[in-house]
Amino acid sequence: MENVKLNDSYGNRGRELHEPVTEEAIRALLSQAHKEGLHVAVESGGTKRGYGGANEGYDWTLSLKKYRGIVEHNAGDMTITVKPGTTIAELQRFLQEYGQQVSLDPHWPEQATIGGVISANESGPKRLAYGSARDLVIGLRVVYPDGRIIRTGGKVVKNVAGYDMNKLFIGAMGTLGVISEITMKLRPAPKYRSLVQVSVPEGEEEELRMLAVAIQDAMIEPVTLEIVNPAMAEKLTGKWEYMLLVAFEDVERSVHEQEGWMTHHNPEHAGMEVLHEEEAGKFWERFAVTVPNAHTEDEDLCAVLKAGTKNMDVFTMVTRAGELGNNHGIHVEAHGGLGHGISECILRGQEIDVTAVIEGLRAEAGQIGGYVVIKHLPVELRKKMDAWGRKPGHFSLLEGIKKTVDPHDVCNLQRYIGGI
Missing domain, CATH: 3.30.70.260 (ACT domain)
Structure with missing residues (x-):
C-alpha cells in the first residue's frame, strides 16, 4: 500500500492506495475492510473519479489497473473473459487477429478499462446498432463487500435460466462489490466501414432532423446516427455547422449501397462528405478523445x-x-x-x-x-450540485439492494443515486 492525496480536485479517493493483482488479494482487502469498518473507493483506471458522489472520507482506494489481462477467449463461441483492469484498446488489439471485436466504443479507449465501462454502463455512438455494456455481458465474477465471491450468468451466449443477476452490477458504479471477471459476447469485425457527414449551417438544422427520421424509416442500417452541434463539429472537422454522423459497417458492397441511399436523399442545402476505412477510423479516434476525464487537464x-x-x-x-x-x-x-x-x-x-x-x-x-x-x-x-439529480421512483428498491449486499457501506459509499 501507499499513501495517496486525499483531496485531489475530483475526490473519490482514499488515504491509502491498494493495487491488487489477484482475485484473492481483492477478496482479502475487502474482507479486512468489512471487519474493520473501513470505506473503500473502488476504481479501475481512475478516469471516472469526477463521476458520482462527493465523498472524500474514504479510507482506502482499491485500484484495479494492475489486475488486467485475458482470462479465456473462445473464438468459436465468440466469447471472451477478461479481468477488469484491461483497457478497451487492449481488448480490441487482442481480438483483431481473430477478426472479432467487442462492440463498445467509449471515450478514451487507451485509458478506459472494461471494469469501469461495465460499472458505469458506458457506451458511445455505435450504441445505436450494438447496444450498451449492459447488452454485451453474459457473466461476471464479483467479490462482495464482505469478501465472498459469487458468479452471475455464465460463459455461453445461450444462458437464459433464471434472473439475470448481471444487471444488478452493470451501471451500479461499484457500490455492490468489485467485479473481478467479465465474460462478454463478441461480434465479427466489420469487413468495411464508412462515415457519411451531412452538414448544414445554423438555422437549417431542421433539415437534419427530417433526414434522421427518413433514415430510421428506411431499410438502411447505420451503426451511428449522431447529431453534433457546431462547436463540436468545428473541433472535429473545422466546420462551424450542425452535422449528422451516419456510419455504416458491413461488407463493402452493402456499405456503398447505403451510401448511395444517403446521396439520393441528401437535403437540398446540405453538404456531404464520405470517409472510408482508415479515414473513418481516424475520425472516430479524434471523437473518442474530445471529452475530458480525471486524467486530462483543462484550464477552465x-x-x-x-x-x-x-x-x-x-x-x-x-x-x-x-x-x-x-x-x-x-x-x-x-x-x-x-x-x-x-x-x-x-x-x-x-x-x-x-x-x-x-x-x-x-x-x-x-x-x-x-x-x-x-x-x-x-x-x-x-458538493453543491447533486450529480444524479432527483431520485427515481424505484429508488427504494436500489437502496434496499445496497443495504442487503453492503450493509456496512464498504464499497463506493455515496457514489450512486441518492447517496447510495
Missing part, C-alpha cells in the same frame, strides 16, 4: 453531462445546450444519438455560468420526460 472549469430522453428529443437537447451556452457566455460542445436517446454535453466556463447551464438543461430534460446526470465535475462543485 469543465463539466460533462449525460442526458437520456426519447430518441428524437436528442435534437432538442443538443440545440438547447448551445442556446444556453450562448446565453451564459460559455463554450458548449454537444452531441447525441438520434436512434438511442443518449446525449452528451461538454461545458467550459466560469462556475456560475456552468451551474446555470446545468440547471437549464435539467429543466429542459424534465419537461420532456428525460434526465441529466453529471459525468465529470470537480468535487467542490459536486
